Amino acid sequence: YTSGSVAQHTFVDEGVFSVTLTVTDDMGERTAVSQEITVVPPNTAPVSENLEVVLDEDSSQNISLVATDIDNDEITFSIESQPTHGEILLSDGVVIYTPESNYYGVDSFSYSASDGIEVGNTATVSILINPINDLPEAVLLASSQSGEAPLEIHFDASQSFDVDGDDLSYTWSSSNGVFATGMLATHTFDQAGEYLVTLTVSDTTGYDTDEILIHVAPYNIPPTAQNQSATTLEDQAVDITLLAQDPENQPLSYSIITQPSNGTLTLNGNIARYIPNSNYNGQDSFTFSASDSQNSSNVATVTLTITEVNDLPIAFFNTTPATGRAPLVVSFDASLSYDVEGELQSYLWDFGDGSTGLGALVNHIYQNPGEYTVVLQVIDQEGASASTQATVMVMPQNQNEIASYDFNSSSGTLLQDISGNNNHGIIDGATWSNGKSGNALYFDGTDDSVNIGNVNLSGNQMTISAWIYSNGFLDDDRIISKSTGQATNNHYWMISIANGNKLRFRLKTGTKTTKTIIANSATPTNQWVHVVATYDGSKMKLYRDGVLVASTNLTGTIATNSVDAFIGSNIGGYSPWNGKIDDLHILDKALNQQEILDLYHQ
Structure with a gap:
């Protein structure tokens, strides 16, 4: 017996036991409840x-x-x-x-x-x-399984094996009986037919076999290919039917053995198409053979004769410049025209304005604006002729242009001024490249520039416009500059990059200090950007891609100086441009917003 609200008891014996709980309150009242506990014997592991x-x-x-x-x-x-x-x-x-x-x-x-x-x-x-004895495994290898009679075949049983390592013996047989013993064997099949060759590999208790079917064909007589000849005209293809005979009348296939030396050859079945090299005449040849299903023929030769014909001459000329303002002097150079068989006899020019000329090198003056089609005709010594043409664009004079550079009328080290004012530029280091339209000059960001001489703007109006392409800004990169030095007040007019990547315009009027305006936003790199700077007597303005990006009030007459102006750098080679410049114009008129937009969208 145990008292208390919690009790513990160990049942030592197995059996069923009834446990009773009696609860008594302060008044002596009692309540009892019972529960059975079953105790089983201990488990024994299997x-x-x-x-x-x-x-x-x-x-x-x-x-x-x-x-x-x-x-x-x-x-x-x-x-x-x-x-x-x-x-x-x-x-x-x-x-x-x-x-x-x-x-x-x-x-x-x-x-x-x-x-x-x-x-x-x-x-x-x-x-x-x-242990039990394993049978050997036979593996038969043959140098060939088919061919013409007499057919010699080498047989090899060296890949056969016995997992128990027993000594092996080898027997080779066909439908005609045993023909060899040993690991290696050689046998000649003299007659056409099919032969089942059996390899038997034996150990002390058993054997294994492997088989191969040999197909021996009757002796085949090779086909015979024929020598041939063919004739064609210079620059003209010819188809040649290759000829060969087979005694057994088997279908034949054809192969080119050696290619021709002075032309190209394609083969389709027994048709060989020969195309002589351009303008070649004389002798050529190639060789071929024919094959039936078993043997190839002799090698035959096809001899080719290419007969000479007169070739048309080639007309070509250069135009310098191709565009400009009237009156425009244009040089025409046809020296690269040629005739493959000899000299050209004559050069005939039609300049498109009613005038004509003779000779490989000619000059012509276009007095009036317009678009002219120039035609060159060249004639060889046989009387054959060829012609080519090009267009010359002559623009009217712009009374407001001080200098105009389209970069398409120039070559070498001269930048042509097409305004008619002869403000031609001397190129120092800059190289020709693809432009926004046509050509442009590429500046390497080190020491390249173009000296356009003593270009001055006078009066109280001006416009400078250009297409620019920067590979990455360096330090105060100059697009165009007229200046006696690097200081701000040394500049008479200038467009450049400031503050790392902002477009800047400087201008001096009268005896005043040079005025500067700078765009607030960055100038893009690695793309073409149109920049315009204007002065109308009361305001300086700066545009990028047709949009006004900076302006300030300014009055007075534009200051002048005898110092040279430069494209792509400042005087002395300072602040070089790193990229391309194209289509630059200097005017003594201030373009308005609409004119600038029109220029941007041209």
Whole structure:
């Protein structure tokens, strides 16, 4: 008996016990409740038995695992260790054991049993694998399986083997009987037909065979190819039917053996198309052969004669400049025109304005604006002729232009001023490149520039416009500048980059200090940008891609100086431009917003 709200008791014996709880209050009233406790005897783990199994090499064995449980509980088995020389598969207490291929000797694995409460002892299954003799494996190799009679074939059995390492013997036979013994054999089949060759490989207890079918065809007479000749005109293709005969009338295929030296050749079946090299005449040749299903013919030669014909001459000329303002002096150069067979006899020019000329090098003055089609006709010594044409664009004079550079009318080291004012530029280092439209000058950001001489703006109006392309800004990169030095007040007019990447315009009027305006936003790089700077007597303005980006009040007459102006740098080579400049114009008129937009969209 025990009192208190919590109690503990150990039942030593098995059986069914009734436990009663009685609760008493302060008034002596009692209430009782009972519960049965069942005590079962302790569990005993199952016992697994060691087993011994015997089987033959390369066979499998079902092994029933054995274990007893005195409590008669349901038993499950588990593998404790795997065999070393085989594989096992456990299912419902039965193990399927499969030894490794060709292995014999001893092996083992272990297992245990569980009754769901406890795991019993580990038992061992000892396995003995008895050796058995393995048959050899025959592998037949042959140098060929088909050919014409007489056909000699080399046979090889060296890849045959016996896993037990037994000594092997070899026998070679066909439908005509045994023809050789030994690992290597050679046999000649004299007659056409099909022969089944059998290799028999034997050890002391058994044998294995391998077979191969040999097809011997009747002797084939090769085809005969014929020598041929063909004639064609210079620059004209010719198709040649290749000729060959086969005594057995078998279908033939054709192959080119050597290519021609002075032309190209394509082959389609027995049709060879020969195309002589451009303008070649004289002799040429190629060789070919024909094949039936078994043999190739002799090599035959096709001799080719290419007859000379007169070729048309080639007309070509350069125009310098191709555009400009009237009156425009244009130089025409046809010296690159030619005739492949000799000299050109004459050069005939039609300048498109009613005038004509003769000779390889001619000059012509266009007095009036317009678009002119220039035609050159060249004639060779045989009377054959050819012509080509180009366009010359002559623009009217712009009374407000001080200097105008389209970069398309120039070459070499001269930048042509097409305004008619002869403010031509001397190129120093800058190189010609693709532009916004046509050509442009590329400045390397180191020491390139163009000196346009003593260009001055006077009065109280001006416009400078240009297309620019920067590869990356350096330090105060100059687009155009007229200045006696680097200081702000040294500048008479200038467009450049300031503050790293902002567009800047400087202008001096009268005797005043040079005025500067700078855009608030960055100038893009690696793309074409249109810049315009204007002064109308009361305001300086700066535009980028047709949009006003900076302005300030300014009055007075534009200051002048005899110092030279430069494109792509400041005087002395300072502050060089890094990129391209194209289509630059200097005017003594202030363009308005609409005119600037029109210029941007041209």
